Amino acid sequence: MAQRQQGPRIIILGSNGKLGRLVRAVWSAGGGGDVHFVPVVRRASGITDELVWAPGMDLTNLPQADAVVALWGVIPGQGADLAANTALALAAMEVGHAVGADRVFHCSSAAIYAAVSEPLTECVPLVPLSDYGQAKLEMERALLASRRDRGPVPVSLRIGNVAGAESLFAAMSRSQVVHLDRFSDGAGPERSYIAATDLAQVLAKLATLPRQDLPEVLNVAAPVSTTMESIVRAAGRQVVWRDAPAAATRRVILDTARLNALCPLRMENARPEYLVSDWLRWKEAE
Numbered sequence: 123m124a125q126r127q128q129g130p131r132i133i134i135l136g137s138n139g140k141l142g143r144l145v146r147a148v149w150s151a152g153g154g155g156d157v158h159f160v161p162v163v164r165r166a167s168g169i170t171d172e173l174v175w176a177p178g179m180d181l182t183n184l185p186q187a188d189a190v191v192a193l194w195g196v197i198p199g200q201g202a203d204l205a206a207n208t209a210l211a212l213a214a215m216e217v218g219h220a221v222g223a224d225r226v227f228h229c230s231s232a233a234i235y236a237a238v239s240e241p242l243t244e245c246v247p248l249v250p251l252s253d254y255g256q257a258k259l260e261m262e263r264a265l266l267a268s269r270r271d272r273g274p275v276p277v278s279l280r281i282g283n284v285a286g287a288e289s290l291f292a293a294m295s296r297s298q299v300v301h302l303d304r305f306s307d308g309a310g311p312e313r314s315y316i317a318a319t320d321l322a323q324v325l326a327k328l329a330t331l332p333r334q335d336l337p338e339v340l341n342v343a344a345p346v347s348t349t350m351e352s353i354v355r356a357a358g359r360q361v362v363w364r365d366a367p368a369a370a371t372r373r374v375i376l377d378t379a380r381l382n383a384l385c386p387l388r389m390e391n392a393r394p395e396y397l398v399s400d401w402l403r404w405k406e407a408e
Contacts, residue, residue, distance in 0.1 A: 129156040136194025137161035147407035148322035177213040181220035204257035218274035230278040241377035282314035282343030285397040303366035314343035314376040317400035327385040341376040344392035356394035
């Protein structure tokens with residue numbers, strides 16, 4: 123498969139957010155190959171070479187780029203305006219048009235899927251169980267509706283749990299004791315995870331693929347799932363069990379066959395020891 127020339131310039135929107143900091147750390151250490159990235163923030167944060175830009179500001183101040191990676195978004199929380207995820211995604215597309223990018227990557231979520239035990243392909247019916255999942259689904263639909271004959275293509279990345287950027291790793295940062303749900307079968311939660319190093323490398327790879335090879339949506343995770351219990355124990359933390367509430371989901375597993383055809387990851391990349399090691403490597407960037 124022929125690839126575009128090496129060394130793409132990539133604009134990172136949301137560079138000072140949790141995912142943005144992790145991706146920048148990996149790329150700064152050479153984990154993205156010859157990627158040249160431009161960190162964009164909505165307010166000055168002291169990042170080296172950062173550019174300040176927010177929706178509504180003049181787009182002509184942004185440099186030309188090959189791709190835009192939109193790592194910004196609104197997550198669940200008290201008073202969170204989840205509908206703003208759509209507005210931010212459309213703003214990212216405007217950035218892509220203005221800087222001459224031919225692709226814009228957006229952070230979607232596994233939360234758009236229904237709660238089923240089987241691996242979830244990108245083609246299954248979407249039945250979000252939360253307001254956050256519904257907001258991400260509406261974002262994806264708005265991106266498809268906004269697609270033009272010319273300009274960048276939107277790619278919605280349904281990203282699994284990122285080691286170092288979700289609640290389990292936050293809990294392990296706070297305490298030596300981690301509480302996990304225990305379900306009726308005696309097991310705890312199981313999820314599709316991806317290490318920060320692998321996420322950054324996937325983004326770099328996708329930025330260089332021929333435009334025609336880019337899918338509209340893509341699950342992004344390690345090839346197999348990982349139990350939360352195994353991650354906690356690999357980190358040397360103690361597990362304290364509690365009964366899972368009725369609304370809790372036992373397994374959320376992403377089918378990554380489509381990703382594997384574009385940017386294969388190894389089975390070992392889902393091992394709890396690997397996820398914990400990668401987390402500790404980039405922990406200061408969280």
